[in-house]
Amino acid sequence: xxxxxxxxxxxxxxxxxxxxxxxxxxxxxxxxxxxxxxxxxxxxxxxxxxxxxxxxxxxxxxxxxxxxxxxxxxxxxxxxxxxxxxxxxxxxxxxxxxxxxxxxxxxxxxxxxxxxxxxxxxxxxxxxxxxxxxxxxxxxxxxxxxxxxxx
Amino acid sequence: xxxxxxxxxxxxxxxxxxxxxxxxxxxxxxxxxxxxxxxxxxxxxxxxxxxxxxxxxxxxxxxxxxxxxxxxxxxxxxxxxxxxxxxxxxxxxxxxxxxxxxxxxxxxxxxxxxxxxxxxxxxxxxxxxxxxxxxxxxxxxxxxxxxxxxx
Amino acid sequence: xxxxxxxxxxxxxxxxxxxxxxxxxxxxxxxxxxxxxxxxxxxxxxxxxxxxxxxxxxxxxxxxxxxxxxxxxxxxxxxxxxxxxxxxxxxxxxxxxxxxxxxxxxxxxxxxxxxxxxxxxxxxxxxxxxxxxxxxxxxxxxxxxxxxxxx
Amino acid sequence: xxxxxxxxxxxxxxxxxxxxxxxxxxxxxxxxxxxxxxxxxxxxxxxxxxxxxxxxxxxxxxxxxxxxxxxxxxxxxxxxxxxxxxxxxxxxxxxxxxxxxxxxxxxxxxxxxxxxxxxxxxxxxxxxxxxxxxxxxxxxxxxxxxxxxxx
Numbered sequence: 001x002x003x004x005x006x007x008x009x010x011x012x013x014x015x016x017x018x019x020x021x022x023x024x025x026x027x028x029x030x031x032x033x034x035x036x037x038x039x040x041x042x043x044x045x046x047x048x049x050x051x052x053x054x055x056x057x058x059x060x061x062x063x064x065x066x067x068x069x070x071x072x073x074x075x076x077x078x079x080x081x082x083x084x085x086x087x088x089x090x091x092x093x094x095x096x097x098x099x100x101x102x103x104x105x106x107x108x109x110x111x112x113x114x115x116x117x118x119x120x121x122x123x124x125x126x127x128x129x130x131x132x133x134x135x136x137x138x139x140x141x142x143x144x145x146x147x148x149x150x151x
Numbered sequence: 152x153x154x155x156x157x158x159x160x161x162x163x164x165x166x167x168x169x170x171x172x173x174x175x176x177x178x179x180x181x182x183x184x185x186x187x188x189x190x191x192x193x194x195x196x197x198x199x200x201x202x203x204x205x206x207x208x209x210x211x212x213x214x215x216x217x218x219x220x221x222x223x224x225x226x227x228x229x230x231x232x233x234x235x236x237x238x239x240x241x242x243x244x245x246x247x248x249x250x251x252x253x254x255x256x257x258x259x260x261x262x263x264x265x266x267x268x269x270x271x272x273x274x275x276x277x278x279x280x281x282x283x284x285x286x287x288x289x290x291x292x293x294x295x296x297x298x299x300x301x302x
Numbered sequence: 303x304x305x306x307x308x309x310x311x312x313x314x315x316x317x318x319x320x321x322x323x324x325x326x327x328x329x330x331x332x333x334x335x336x337x338x339x340x341x342x343x344x345x346x347x348x349x350x351x352x353x354x355x356x357x358x359x360x361x362x363x364x365x366x367x368x369x370x371x372x373x374x375x376x377x378x379x380x381x382x383x384x385x386x387x388x389x390x391x392x393x394x395x396x397x398x399x400x401x402x403x404x405x406x407x408x409x410x411x412x413x414x415x416x417x418x419x420x421x422x423x424x425x426x427x428x429x430x431x432x433x434x435x436x437x438x439x440x441x442x443x444x445x446x447x448x449x450x451x452x453x
Numbered sequence: 454x455x456x457x458x459x460x461x462x463x464x465x466x467x468x469x470x471x472x473x474x475x476x477x478x479x480x481x482x483x484x485x486x487x488x489x490x491x492x493x494x495x496x497x498x499x500x501x502x503x504x505x506x507x508x509x510x511x512x513x514x515x516x517x518x519x520x521x522x523x524x525x526x527x528x529x530x531x532x533x534x535x536x537x538x539x540x541x542x543x544x545x546x547x548x549x550x551x552x553x554x555x556x557x558x559x560x561x562x563x564x565x566x567x568x569x570x571x572x573x574x575x576x577x578x579x580x581x582x583x584x585x586x587x588x589x590x591x592x593x594x595x596x597x598x599x600x601x602x603x604x
Contacts, residue, residue, distance in 0.1 A: 016492075016496065018491070018492050018495050019491070019495055019505070019506040019507055020488060020491060020492070022507065026507075026511060035473060038471070038472070038473060039469075039471050039473070042471050042472055043469070052472065052532055053472040053532070054472055054475065054531060054532035054533065055532075055533070058479060078507060079505055079506070079507035079508075080507065080508070
């Protein structure tokens with residue numbers, strides 16, 4: 001992943017892999033990769049927007065239900081690995097927000113790539129709402145700072 | 152879903168929704184839908200092939216790691232719903248096997264649609280192997296019996 | 303388990319065991335047994351009280367947070383087993399409600415025994431409330447019908 | 454928690470709380486506390502013994518199935534909290550190893566207390582084995598260094 005040494009570093013979420021994440025194939029269970037991806041995006045919300053889904057929901061009445069997720073699996077994970085998930089903003093609509101997540105084992109071996117798209121809604125009515133300006137500005141700034149990077 | 156009354160019924164997996172499946176939005180957590188989808192496909196293996204992933208792995212040394220999953224979310228689920236996931240065979244390759252899963256609340260309201268593709272492998276070498284003939288025949292028969300159905 | 307043939311049968315919750323429930327030891331992961339136990343108690347609520355935790359919380363403003371859980375593990379489970387969890391009422395206080403759960407593989411091999419105690423609360427104030435009379439009557443009737451049974 | 458300022462600090466495992474950990478009561482789901490406790494003990498294995506359950510199982514053929522777990526719940530957790538789980542060695546037998554775990558929100562509010570007891574076994578025969586000397590020495594040293602501490 002060539003990039004100028006002064007390029008901004010994309011947000012990455014690191015987590016240990018635990019015994020309970022594995023299955024009878026001695027690798028991480030398929031279903032856990034979606035949890036990892038969602039954790040990474042939620043950590044990105046905290047780091048980039050200064051708020052997480054819980055506070056948005058409970059304090060502001062804003063929900064972000066997912067409308068689409070997909071994951072391509074490249075190589076397995078085990079508890080010997082530390083997982084690093086890099087988060088990029090893939091699409092910004094009026095209400096919708098899409099991410100690509102790329103999971104690396106130990107910062108170097110690609111494990112999975114995913115796309116996750118959510119919609120901002122009013123949790124009372126479940127109607128779509130525009131992404132609030134305060135967040136949109138930060139999302140756009142993050143996206144522009146990392147445009148052109150290979151995920 | 153119009154079909155002749157004597158049409159074979161596609162396999163469907165039913166399960167209750169529990170408290171622990173929900174999140175702060177009072178609906179089922181996004182990550183659980185992948186578990187539901189995989190449960191449904193595994194139940195299909197039991198019903199259609201007479202073997203599940205555990206027995207294939209432990210007794211036969213055959214694994215079926217996933218190479219791709221995607222889910223589109225249409226409407227939320229809560230513990231008030233009983234989930235029914237209908238399973239269709241979407242693609243049969245030399246080693247690869249793809250499914251579409253469609254989740255309905257209470258047999259009638261569409262909740263989600265997904266695609267899940269796995270590969271048959273030798274668990275010792277992790278090399279791809281052809282889908283064993285015994286299973287291929289049953290998979291093809293199931294697919295052909297349900298061709299043309301609306302999922 | 304000797305009992306007169308006309309004895310009332312205690313509620314039991316049956317569920318398949320899936321691939322994703324297992325870990326690298328080729329058996330069900332320890333953490334899943336608490337989920338199984340809670341599922342069984344919630345299924346008991348539906349069957350015995352005609353309401354589940356979700357409806358109690360959302361419709362009635364009543365919560366039942368757990369104050370204590372314990373599990374003793376007797377024998378492992380795998381996806382070859384069908385799990386049956388028998389539910390007994392162990393204690394009924396003013397606000398508190400205790401259960402014993404006993405998990406059997408295929409209806410005959412004891413896998414685990416647990417105790418789970420919850421408290422009825424007002425979800426607005428989180429203050430304890432008496433178990434509503436309507437439910438107390440049914441809980442007491444269930445307990446009395448199954449008194450003296452070996453779990 | 455009074456202790457001399459030069460006392461060794463007990464191992465503590467910190468983790469963020471995520472959206473997917475919560476339930477309809479807007480707090481962490483009961484079942485997750487067992488996962489948190491097991492994660493904390495596994496992190497202790499890595500830090501104190503230099504090996505985790507996965508490597509013990511796969512590389513050494515040693516398993517550590519749990520024979521007992523219990524948890525008392527004191528106060529709820531939400532994603533607003535960072536969880537810190539302090540790990541103490543509670544009992545060391547020939548084959549058995551017991552821990553107490555105490556979970557604090559943000560390092561100060563007690564959330565839960567648990568006890569978890571496992572047994573060392575040969576994974577081929579599932580027969581109990583003595584705790585290997587190399588590990589026993591480190592476990593005893595850890596216990597003695599933290600004796601008398603309030604968990």
